[in-house]
Amino acid sequence: MQTKSFRIDRYISKKRNINRRDVKLMLAQGRIIMNGETIRDVSTMVEEFDCVQCDGEVLQDKKPLYIMMNKPLGIVSATKDEQHKTVISLLNGYSVAVLESLHIVGRLDLNTSGLLLLTNDGYWSRRLMSPEEKVDKVYRVRLENALTREYISAFSEGMYFAFEDVMTRPAELEILSNKVARVTLFEGKYHQIKRMFGRFRNPVMALHRESIGNLILDEHLAPGQSRELSPEEVRSIAG
16 A cells, blocks of 8 residues: 655646646646645645645545444455455445545454454555554454463464464463463464464464554444544554
8 A cells, every 4th residue: 555645746737637837837826725835846745635726626635534443253354345244334424435545454354353443544554564663463362272381482482384484573472361362463474373373273262453552442342333543543553
């Protein structure tokens, strides 16, 4: 998901289907306004969420949107799917255009529940999911068999996955009860938690994401419910 950025003469030329020389004249005449200010510099860059007007016509006024959802079981983390109901279908009160602009940040499996984020801000989601940022993801895991302290050291050392020829980053495991653990990951490889417990031949019976970075799933959201993040929450998780 790449952030869209264009020089203003190219942007106006494409939007209005006019020559760039004509755009330069319009800039000189003060006919182009961006974010409430008259733009005259041809090298000005138009970003994804800038409000752009030309001769009073609004060419772009896209607002960034950040949504927290309590994903229920049996719902697929996708914008479209031919077999299963998607998380997008659970969102209410948004136009089709807005829904089509959203993408999912850190997908959850069909049978995994909990904190899911959706946004139309590609730069924000890339930062959030980048391994270099080391944003932690915390999961509550219920297992078929009892846990031992051996799990803690194995997770903290990382595990080698031969299929991809990769070593996982060290993960944190806290034993909450005989068959329940809290796992903190700093990456998100394919079915990572299930595969790590698979090393102990201990099937995962339930998996629920509790938090991403500083953002904890809102306890007031029932499964399937969602709400928009506050500006403070957006900054705290990937500022």
